[in-house]
Amino acid sequence: MEIRRYRDTGVNEVASKDDHRIDAIMKELEYLRSELAQKKVETSISKYFNEEIFTKDREALLKDGFITIGIVVVGEKGSAFPVDIDTSQSVGKLKDAIRENPECGFPKSKLHLFLARKDDNTWLESSTDDAKLLKKGEKTALIEALTDEDNELDGEFGLEEVLEGMPEPKTKQIHVLVVVPPQSFVSTEVVAVVKKRKLAQVRELITPSSFAKCKGGGSWEKWLKKLDGQIECHRIERSVDETPIPLVLLNKTFARFEENCKQIEFGNEDCEFVRNLCHGMSTPNESEAALAEKARELLKEYLLADFPASTITPATVNGSVSDGSYRYGETLLLNLVCKLQKGDDPTMQNVAYYIKNLPDEIDRQFPWFLVDICGPLMSVFGIVNTGDENAICEPLVMSFPLLFFDNEWLIISLTRACASLKRAVRELTEECEQRVSSSRKLARWQQTIDLDRLRFPYKDAVERYVFVAKVQDGNEVIVKFAKRYGMEVHQYCSSAGFAPALICCESLPNGWFFVVMERLPLIPLSRVEVNDRMVRHQLIEIKSHLAAASLVHGDLRENNVMWDPVKHRVVLIDFDWSGKDGTDTYPPFMNPEIMWPPGAESGKPLRVAHDAYWLAMWSHNRPNLNKIVKNKKEILSAKKAYSEIQALKQQLL
Structure with missing residues (x-):
């Protein structure tokens, strides 16, 4: 055609x-x-x-440069298929081609590729017993050896380089073995569940000073890889291709902060604070301790003006001392990290302080604001746990240069961010007060944007921000979160009989849409x-x-x-x-x-x-x-x- x-x-x-x-x-x-x-x-x-x-x-x-490569997914019965690719491409491009192949029985996730090259530099023939067992989903000693982690193909290598010295690939041969993390397979067979650490256990294993480093034994890179998505910071690729629910959909304070940054009204007090903050953070400081002390005083006077008895002070947790912490009772609501140089990551150090401050029993959400000041640059992140095993940290607004100069848009944006942070800190504080004064034990205090909507018993994640859920009558529905949604078009198509019935479409405080439709x-x-x-x-x-x-x-x-x-x-x-x-x-x-x-x-x-x-x-x-x-x-x-x-x-x- x-x-x-x-x-x-x-x-x-x-x-x-x-x-x-x-x-x-x-x-x-x-x-x-x-x-x-x-x-x-x-x-x-x-x-x-x-x-x-x-x-x-x-x-x-x-x-003329194109070859057909025989692919087999290790551990998956009947998962053999060919892929055509230009030898001038990279191993990374081969991964993309494998992911896009309609015969794949697994979702897009991190793939590990290995050459099916025997010791004598020949390909694994399909007629051999090893190949036959491989296609049945079994692993032999040869396959174990071929897929040893030391033999993994680097995604940046060129295929010509990888295939150098090997005979031309032919039919009835296996050329590349694919290993997919067990939890990534879409299979009817039972897959072992990877046991996760509790955040309270992780708390005892990390230190903020080491976690701030990119490399080394206790570095954030090592820990995020090991935890495999349990602490989501969008810095390390997960083994499973899942997109976590955005922070602003998990907590109403973060949602309102993000929205306020675009439109909140501000006054002379806010403008004066921004002027003082820019001056204090951009002028030379003798040490990080001096920078942190100056930042603490400025933030305390501004953010806690409505709570004169409160303060932002260095806090010691398991031997680690923060640059500044604001607590309501035992609940920490804001943490400050300041850096002048040394190359450490202030955000990751702040994340470690969050984990270190979590209680032994995590029975509710603990939302924090993380403020990073790195030289004359300020960032505001939010972090919250989504259970007792997982937490997510995301930037809530752009990073701002703390330089007071003639750029009206930039200065106004910074002022709105500061005014929004002040309101958000007040909101978290008032909710803590309500919780303490209440005689009820709110086991789900501060749970998800006021929404009983998000308390659906979710069964499965279908794709990015799309879930299968079960409602009270036992029927399954599709739940979706979207930044924009054509409700009118969906309703029209549903009425005409060529779209699922639209059950609910609501605009959330942060500008997202909450959509429920029949499954x-x-x-x-x-x-x-x-x-x-x-x-x-x-x-x-x-x-x-x-x-x-x-x-x-x-x-x-x-x-x-x-x-x-x-x-x-x-x-x-x-x-x-x-x-x-x-x-x-x-x-x-x-x-x-x-x-x-x-x-x-x-x-x-x-x-x-x-x-x-x-x-x-x-x-x-x-x-x-x-x-x-x-x-x-x-x-x-x-x-x-x-x-x-x-x-x-x-x-x-």
């Missing part, structure tokens, strides 16, 4: 002149390669541009075998309904166009980008590798024609859509290659 067939459906085609242009690019690139051979200039771009070229030139492509047994449309004529008819109906209401979905890629096998219908999901034609706009940072409809760009208006583009593609090319979209990406790569060719020409001059 050629891409140009989209013409009859109103989709902008890849015209024949573009095909000729691609051919010209290829010929010119071939010429330049030969001309630049003596200079050892290698140019590598994909040559899979459309299905016609894909079919005609595949064999030639595999001889349906959906299957990606590209993977289901149904009558094409019936599907095409439904897609045309969907297109007509949306156009009639001047509504746009905006993101009708594969994962958002599903099939309901119970009601035999096409169903649209993921209405984050949806809105009105010509009024609402696309979000920032759209994936540049996607061949979006013409005019569909970050910040540009949503258009009915964009949905028509996707729906027409689905109508006429459903079985081959994955390949077509992939080929369209490569056409885009070819167009980018034109600029590269011009640069290569300059090298020949």
